[in-house]
Amino acid sequence: MDKATEEMLVTYHELNGGIDVLHECPSPLEFMRYVAKNRPFMVRAGCSAWPAIRSWNVPHLRTNLRDTPIKVAITPYGNADSVVRSASDGVNYFVKPFEKNEPFSVFLSHLLGQNPDQADSFVRYSQTQNDNLRSEYVSLYEDVEPDIRFASIALQREPDAINLWMGNNQSTTALHRDNYENIYCQILGSKEFVLLPPVETACVNEQFLPGATYNACMEIIPDDPSLKIPSAVWDPDRPKESPTRFSHLSRPMRVTLHSGDMLYLPACWYHKVSQKDSEEGICCSVNYWYDMDFDGTFHATNAFVRNMAWTVLEEHKSH
Amino acid sequence: MDKATEEMLVTYHELNGGIDVLHECPSPLEFMRYVAKNRPFMVRAGCSAWPAIRSWNVPHLRTNLRDTPIKVAITPYGNADSVVRSASDGVNYFVKPFEKNEPFSVFLSHLLGQNPDQADSFVRYSQTQNDNLRSEYVSLYEDVEPDIRFASIALQREPDAINLWMGNNQSTTALHRDNYENIYCQILGSKEFVLLPPVETACVNEQFLPGATYNACMEIIPDDPSLKIPSAVWDPDRPKESPTRFSHLSRPMRVTLHSGDMLYLPACWYHKVSQKDSEEGICCSVNYWYDMDFDGTFHATNAFVRNMAWTVLEEHKSH
Ligand SMILES: O=C(O)CCC(=O)C(=O)O
Ligand SMILES: O=C(O)CCC(=O)C(=O)O
Numbered sequence: 287m288d289k290a291t292e293e294m295l296v297t298y299h300e301l302n303g304g305i306d307v308l309h310e311c312p313s314p315l316e317f318m319r320y321v322a323k324n325r326p327f328m329v330r331a332g333c334s335a336w337p338a339i340r341s342w343n344v345p346h347l348r349t350n351l352r353d354t355p356i357k358v359a360i361t362p363y364g365n366a367d368s369v370v371r372s373a374s375d376g377v378n379y380f381v382k383p384f385e386k387n388e389p390f391s392v393f394l395s396h397l398l399g400q401n402p403d404q405a406d407s408f409v410r411y412s413q414t415q416n417d418n419l420r421s422e423y424v425s426l427y428e429d430v431e432p433d434i435r436f437a438s439i440a441l442q443r444e445p446d447a448i449n450l451w452m453g454n455n456q457s458t459t460a461l462h463r464d465n466y467e468n469i470y471c472q473i474l475g476s477k478e479f480v481l482l483p484p485v486e487t488a489c490v491n492e493q494f495l496p497g498a499t500y501n502a503c504m505e506i507i508p509d510d511p512s513l514k515i516p517s518a519v520w521d522p523d524r525p526k527e528s529p530t531r532f533s534h535l536s537r538p539m540r541v542t543l544h545s546g547d548m549l550y551l552p553a554c555w556y557h558k559v560s561q562k563d564s565e566e567g568i569c570c571s572v573n574y575w576y577d578m579d580f581d582g583t584f585h586a587t588n589a590f591v592r593n594m595a596w597t598v599l600e601e602h603k604s605h
Numbered sequence: 606m607d608k609a610t611e612e613m614l615v616t617y618h619e620l621n622g623g624i625d626v627l628h629e630c631p632s633p634l635e636f637m638r639y640v641a642k643n644r645p646f647m648v649r650a651g652c653s654a655w656p657a658i659r660s661w662n663v664p665h666l667r668t669n670l671r672d673t674p675i676k677v678a679i680t681p682y683g684n685a686d687s688v689v690r691s692a693s694d695g696v697n698y699f700v701k702p703f704e705k706n707e708p709f710s711v712f713l714s715h716l717l718g719q720n721p722d723q724a725d726s727f728v729r730y731s732q733t734q735n736d737n738l739r740s741e742y743v744s745l746y747e748d749v750e751p752d753i754r755f756a757s758i759a760l761q762r763e764p765d766a767i768n769l770w771m772g773n774n775q776s777t778t779a780l781h782r783d784n785y786e787n788i789y790c791q792i793l794g795s796k797e798f799v800l801l802p803p804v805e806t807a808c809v810n811e812q813f814l815p816g817a818t819y820n821a822c823m824e825i826i827p828d829d830p831s832l833k834i835p836s837a838v839w840d841p842d843r844p845k846e847s848p849t850r851f852s853h854l855s856r857p858m859r860v861t862l863h864s865g866d867m868l869y870l871p872a873c874w875y876h877k878v879s880q881k882d883s884e885e886g887i888c889c890s891v892n893y894w895y896d897m898d899f900d901g902t903f904h905a906t907n908a909f910v911r912n913m914a915w916t917v918l919e920e921h922k923s924h
Contacts, residue, residue: 287606290912298905315634315759322641323901440634485905582642586617586804587906593609594913 287598288531291488294591295535298485305481305539308332314440317550321440321467324552324584326481328541332548333471338429339546342473344398344566350425351390357414357422358393359383362504364409364457369495369517372506379498380517381506383411397454398567408504411453419448419572426450434469434574441467445574452570459559461490461518466575468551472543475562475569479549480522481539482556484588488595489536490556491520491528516596518556530599543571553578554588606917607850610807613910614854617804624800624860627651633759636869640759640786643871643903645800647860651867652790657748658865661792663713663885669744670709676733676741677712678702681823683728683776688814688836691825698817699836700825702730716773717886727823730772738767738891745769753788753893760786764893771889778878780809780837785894787870791862794881794888798868799841800858801875803907807914808855809837809875810847835915837875849918862890872897873907 306327312320320327333339359366361383370381388396388410395401396410412418419427433445446466455475463484470479482490494514498506519528522538543549545564551557561569579585625646631639639646652658678685680702689700707715714720715729731737738746752764765785774794782803789798801809813833817825838847841857862868864883870876880888898904 287913287916290909290916293912294905294909297908298902301900301904315637318634318637318641319759319761322637323898323903325901440638442638484902485909579642581620582644583617583803583903583907584642585620586613587910588902589616590609590613590804590913591906591909593612594606594909597606597609 287594291532291595291598292535294485295489295532298483299535299537302483305541311548312436314436317436318440320550321552324484324554326539326541326552326555327550328543329548331546333430333473334546336430336471338426338473338572341429342426342570344394344568348391348394351423353389353391354422354425355387356390356393356412357418358386358388359411359413360386360408361411361457361500362408364411364453366411366413366457366459367462368460369519370506372498374506378493378495378519379506379508380495380515382497382499384500384502384504386502394568397452409456411451411457413449413451413453413459415447415449417447417449419450423450430471430572437467437469437574437576441576443576446577447575449573449575450570451573452568453561454568455561455563457561459557461521461556461558463554463556464575465553465578467553467578468573468575470543470549470551470571470573472545472547473570473572474545474566475564476542476544477559477561477569477571479541479543479551480558481541481551482522482536484554484556485591486536486556487592488530488532488599489520490518491530491533491599492516492592492596493519522558553584606913610851610914610917611854613804614808614851617802618854618856621802624858630867631755633755636755637759639869640871643803643873645858645860645871645874646869647862648867650865652750653865655749655790657745657792657891660748661745661889663717663887667710667713670742672708672710673741673744674706675709675712675731676737677705677707678730678732679705679727680730680776680819681727683730683772685730685732685776685778686781687779688838689825691817693825697812697814697838698825698827699814699834701816701818703819703821703823705821713887716771728775730770730776732768732770732772732778734766734768736766736768738769742769749790749891756786756788756893756895760895762895765896766894768892768894769889770892771887772880773887774880774882776880778876780840780875780877782873782875783894784872784897786872786897787892787894789862789868789870789892790890791864791866792889792891793864793885794883795861795863796878796880796888796890798860798862798870799877800860800870801841801855803873803875804910805855805875806911807849807851807918808839810839810849810852810918811835811911811915812838841877872903
């Protein structure tokens with residue numbers, strides 16, 4: 287069984303190279319070819335003509351949003367949704383951030399280090415992933431496209447969510463996967479993605495960890511009732527720590543998006559995301575989540591590959 | 606591991622229904638959506654406007670092809686490329702037909718039962734699958750399309766092979782899979798396909814059988830050197846015989862193509878094909894094989910699923 291897993295990883299990488307870099311948005315048919323292969327691409331300057339690229343900056347955002355209440359994710363180290371060992375009980379948890387409503391002006395001051403409350407130096411990230419661009423940030427919505435035309439036409443649906451991400455270089459999103467076709471557009475600052483294809487599920491060391499949430503004092507509070515969440519424990523940036531016996535076969539793909547760049551991140555790809563601030567000191571992105579198709583061969587076989595990875599790694603442990 | 610396989614089969618069938626029946630050819634984008642899902646469709650009357658549909662019949666074929674030499678597959682029971690237990694050594698072989706060059710006129714007389722040689726009542730099928738429409742049968746080529754436009758545009762390639770299949774209701778093609786995107790067009794008579802998705806690999810009981818070939822006397826001659834060929838031993842039309850412990854989870858899909866109908870048979874789908882004669886007593890089809898894409902997630906995960914099926918079934922046996 288190890289042999290079959292190794293063969294899959296080696297075969298995959300023999301047949302697949304790096305990421306395609308396009309210089310204009312694909313047609314719906316061209317896009318569909320990438321969806322069919324479940325392969326990412328980047329469009330250099332793909333959203334560079336959007337009003338947001340010209341007009342968004344700190345003064346504009348401050349004037350536009352003023353004291354609009356924003357749900358902010360707060361963590362001690364910029365580690366939203368990540369695996370943390372609790373100091374109090376020594377257990378590894380999958381920890382969600384503390385969530386707090388703040389006036390946008392206060393949130394922005396925190397991001398810029400113009401912290402009004404010297405006692406609160408925790409890291410803030412606006413990243414609710416609940417279609418927040420069409421709710422909290424609706425006044426900014428007109429500065430971006432209401433959908434990604436080539437994707438809506440190809441997939442025959444509108445985006446399920448349009449998310450605005452606003453933070454700074456202190457925040458990193460840990461390695462995880464989503465059941466979405468994702469079009470990610472960089473507006474201010476830049477983001478580095480580390481991308482792993484779904485076949486690498488046996489490399490990322492997913493463990494079923496109990497969920498927990500930070501409280502306002504950044505203590506880890508186990509969720510009640512307790513739910514176990516499959517959490518990637520291996521970090522492609524620290525490959526020697528917590529590997530599985532397959533991790534060395536991973537070939538992480540690194541992509542940096544600068545202001546105006548667009549990324550197609552296919553369904554179920556693992557991604558870790560870190561950020562670099564704009565000159566003004568913030569980083570801002572907008573992404574479009576399209577529901578993936580669960581019919582066809584892709585979902586059923588991928589779920590099988592992931593199940594088998596869990597089984598194979600679990601069995602070894604119990605020997 | 607059995608559980609993961611069962612779950613894959615059940616999930617797949619919960620999320621996928623029967624075959625889509627279209628009433629006109631899809632656009633390249635519409636086609637690509639099916640390729641992405643690896644799902645078949647049928648186009649009722651999809652090739653009904655082709656000259657072949659109007660003009661091909663026994664007198665026309667006889668006049669057109671006369672004594673052109675044709676490579677004919679000859680088998681005792683119409684069982685080209687099938688699993689047969691050899692009477693002489695009791696071993697199961699994957700047996701290929703005896704191949705013989707015959708003038709088309711002789712081949713056609715055999716098909717029609719106007720057998721010039723009473724001693725030779727073996728079953729004939731012209732099915733070389735080597736682009737024979739553009740070689741042996743080139744004089745018929747102008748009566749069909751040189752490619753399937755929507756497929757060539759979507760897949761960005763020309764067909765690798767265009768095959769003509771000519772036989773009668775005595776021949777059946779046993780369950781197997783091919784690494785091709787297949788557009789199958791029915792010209793004369795009708796064909797019944799039994800279709801199984803690639804996730805059902807653990808249902809079809811593939812065994813690694815030694816290859817063999819019929820000789821002119823319809824004796825089974827083991828190939829030398831001997832090569833083991835993965836051969837589906839389970840027949841969805843006789844589900845009680847030679848099943849695996851997963852066969853009951855198979856949901857065979859049945860599709861009948863009549864003259865003028867077109868089928869998209871996606872890469873790696875298992876298919877068994879039987880035929881009904883036209884009123885004149887023959888059955889004739891033309892299909893277009895497009896190379897499948899080996900990059901992307903599909904091929905690597907499918908090969909893994911198949912490998913695992915072999916491993917899981919093998920392990921059980923050795924217990
Ligand atoms: O931008 C980030 O920090 C994470 C993005 C992400 O996880 C996503 O778009 O699914
Ligand atoms: O028509 C037949 O007998 C078999 C067709 C087939 O196997 C194919 O098109 O790949």
